[in-house]
Each structure stands twice: as structure tokens, then as C-alpha cells.
Amino acid sequence: MTTAVTPAETTVAVGAPPATTAAWRRLLRSPAGLIGTVLVALILIGAICAIAGLTPYDPVAQHPRDALQGPSGRYWLGTDQFGRDIFSRTLAGIGNSLRVSVVAVALSGVVGTLAGVCAGYFGNKVRGPVLAVTNVLFAFPPLLLALTLATTLTRNWATIALAIGIVYVPIFVRVTRGPVLSLRETDFIRAARVVGLPTRRILARHILPNISAIVTVQVTLSLSWAVLTEASLSFLGLGSPPPAPSLGSMVFDAKVFASTAWWTLAAPGVAIVIFVVGLNLLGDGLRDALDPRNGRNS
């Protein structure tokens, strides 16, 4: 299982500032945006429950006498081969996936956006090196780099997040560089230079706000890919070490029992799907909602 790493469509949405409330309204009015928001909200609630310890059972507690039981009043989504509650483990797995993905995407988003802005705004002296590094990273299959890092460094969730974060840096470089390149040639950036604003201020106050929509959409989409990559790594046994629950390793453990105990596979599988589909729909919805060309005062 490899994650398709394609940057979101790079359109420069230069126009009116979408008033935040208007953007929300547009988001929730589109089917994709509404469903995406609901699914992501579900995921977030699950993750918060897990982090707050509000799971019916301890996700790692074993109940050997209750091994491989189907869904019931006691175990809502059944138990696994050690008699651990699958519902609790799924919530905890969602929490872990989210933690890894958020840290990874935050890392790649900040580093990648900064690099992309610099590569787009400054001349060839900056552009050359940034793009060279980007291309090398881009040529790396995400799983391979993550694998290398996970095997050479200590294996914990932070290493995984670091690996995914590094691999995703180029995505943000790519989606931001083009728009910045064309923003640089707009009259309001020229005006800012003529009137003597320092470069740092131009980047922070004039360039960044005008690519924030693109970055927001990319963050959402990248989160969904990061969830998949994290699941893939765990599935391969390179994720967070057991017994910490992870959606990927739950799927891995389930494959032996899936034919007789379908519920072991169903819960983590559905969680991954909700996660990925939700974030993707939300990303699509945001792309439309944040595009100021789509009815600014509606």
C-alpha cells in the first residue's frame, strides 16, 4: 500500500478575502464539505475520547476468556485474539494516527511552505538549492524513507511523524511555489516594494495571507495521506511499537482472523476509511469554499 502523493491543484486564489463566516457557510452548503466536516468531526470526537481516557475499556487490557468475541452489549465492536476491546482500541488507534499525522503535517507544512515561499519569491540563488533538495526528497518513496528512519532511529511515534513529515515537505514546496511566483509579479507586491516595505514584512503580510487558502486545503489532504502512510507503516510492523494500538497494526493482526472474526478487521478498516474519506471531502469542500471567486457575498 503506497500513498499517492499528488499536490493539490495549484490555483492562485487572488481576490477578495473570504470572510470566515461566509466561507464556513459555503463549506457546509456543499455536499462534499458537509459530509467531510461531519466525518472529520466524528474522528475528532473519537480521538478526544481516547486522549481523555474515556474509552469503555483500557485499550491494552487483555481479557483472555473473552477472546475473539463478536459485537455485543459488553464489547460493542467485539474483541480481538487477546480479548481486548476493539472499540476502545479503535478509538485509541484513531488518537495515535491523528497525533502522528498532525505532527507530521505540521512539520512538513511549516518547512515546506517556508521553502516554497522563498523559492517562489527570491531569485535563482535560493530557488536552485531549494528545488534540488525538493526533487531529491520527492523522488523518495515515502515508505522507503520512513522505513529507513524507523529502523535506524528509535522506533516511536515521533520518529514516524518525523519520517512522514520529511517526505511530505516537497508537497508543500510544490503547491506554494507557483502561486508565490505569480503573486510576486502582481502590482500589489510591486507596490509594497516601491513604497519601501521590508522583504520580511512583504512575505509575512502580503504573500502568506494570499496563499493561506491553498495551504489550508493542502494541510487537509496531506493529513489524509499521512493517516494512510502511518497505517501502512504500522501494518508493516514499523509503526508505534505494540501493544500501543494503531489502526494499521490492528488491520495487520486481523488478517489472520478476518475470515472467522470479521469484526476484528471491520472496525479499524472503517475507521481508516472514515478518516481518509472525511479529510479528502473536507479538503475538496475547503478548496471551493475558500476560493474567493465563488460568490463572495453569498
Added chain:
Amino acid sequence: MLRATNLTKQYPVRGGDGVVQALAGVSLELAEGETLGIVGESGSGKSTLAKLLVRLEDPTSGTVELDGVDLTTLRGGALREQRRRIQMLFQDPYSSLNPRQRIGAILGEVLAVHRLAGDARGRQRRVGELLDLVGLDPRLTQRYPHELSGGQRQRVGIARALAVEPKVLLLDEPVSALDVSVRAEIMNLLDDLRRDLRLAYVFISHDVSMVRHISDRVAVMYLGRIVEQGDWKSVLDDSAHPYTVALGAAVPVPDPSLAEPIQATVVGEVPDPANPPSGCPFHPRCPLAEDVCLSTDPKLLPLRPNHNVACHVAIRAAVPAA
């Protein structure tokens, strides 16, 4: 006060290894409070000249001096301080304001960076004054650019340029993107400001009637050079260069507020600036071209007091009379 000497600018040809000679040695001077009109067809290098004068781009060669200080060698803070004195108003008011900044922030930011109006309260007051100066309601500070009309936005652009108290304002086709109905208003505002603030203008347009309306002196550009230059009346009413004659002939309406933007229509095609003709660059389109025009590039020479022209034929015709 402002003096450009022998400015040239070459751009690499896209997807080739040649160069476009966007400016081929332009010199000009501007005195305090004076308005220099620059006319020429599309592609003649007017905007390139403007960009070099405000230091948006570096010239390939040549210098720009302001009160004796060479701007082309300045960097960083010193450049920021000097370039304040030369400001620019952009052609398209729809793209020249940051869509994510309120009007008040656009102007306040400029004042803050240059520490021009003291504290926040002082800046707020100054922003109000600036808006008033350009004929806008000071309550517009809370608005975003997209809530304003084209004419209002152009006024904000003027206010932004004036915020740093410049001596020279470059106007690159300042009204050609506006509705015909508001052009005269903006032109009148520019006229008033020039008088009240003793500003010097470089007014760029391909519309001769517009230039006539506002200029003290006029420079006519063709293919990256100035081919005729002098007092506006002499240059426009008594044109010596066949190119100026052709530009002027294309403009039937003298009142700019009534005129649609008039594309100067000179017979023939503009030559490829990457591959200019030999001799006088205008000779392939010139009704008066002679042998000398094919081989020798004419220099800008005095024809009369305060009127120079780069044309073999015009100069020869004038010399015996002088």
C-alpha cells in the same frame, strides 16, 4: 532633480538565447514640480522605464540619480529611504491593492514602516488625512479593496504613494483601466495634487490626448529609445519625427474625458525588439526613409531650443533654416 542617464535594459528571450532590448539608452531629466509625459506604442519600453526609475528592476547599464544620489548603487535601508522620494501609481487598481488588507491597514502599514506619523493614534489621524486628500471618505478605512469601485481604489493607490511624501510620482497609464466616466475625475485629482503638493510627475500613456492634457514636457518613445523630446506644444503640435506625427494623427479627440482609450495606430508593424532593424529603427515604417536611415542610427539632436529629435530627415530640414 531626477536624472536618468543612458538607461538600458535587456531581457533574455523566453525559450531562446537572444535578448530583448527593452530600453536602448534612455536619458531624461525632471525638474521639481514638472510633469514629463511619455508616449509611445505598446512595447516601446514605457513600463520598463518606469520600473527602472522606481528601482523595481535593475538596469542593465546606466544610472538613476535623485538630487545627485545614484540610486542604482544603493541597497537595503539606504535604498528604502531614497526610493521613498520616487513613488509609483499602478495601472490596474484591481490588482494593485492587497485583497486581504483593509484600506486603513494598507495605508497605516506604510506610515508605520517609515515611522512617519508617530504612534498608532497619529497614524490613524494621518490615514484619515490621506483619504481626505484624495477625496475619499475617511470611514473607508474599515473596508476591503473589493468593496470599493475602481476609481476609489485608484484613489487609495494615490494615497498610498503620497503617504511616504514623495517628490516624484510615476503614473503608468493611471486611468486606462478605469471606467471612462471616472477618468476625468482622477485626472483632475492628479492635477490638483500636483499643484498643492508641488509634485513632479512622469506620466506614461499611449494616449496622446491624455499626455497633452497634463504634460509640461513630452518624450516620445519608440523601440526602447526616445525619438523626440521637448516642450509639449512644440513636440505635439509641431512634431518633427514622422513617428510622432503618425501617433498624433491617430488622436482625433482632444478632451481625454470623452475619449475612449485610443490605441495609437501607426502604419506598419512594430519590429521585434529582439531583432531591431538596422540604422534608424523606424525606417521600415517611415514614409520619409532615405538611404542614410537604413545604415545609421540617428542621434537625439536639438532641432529648436527645448526640442530634440532623432531623425536624419527632420534635422537636415531644420539645419539650413537655423
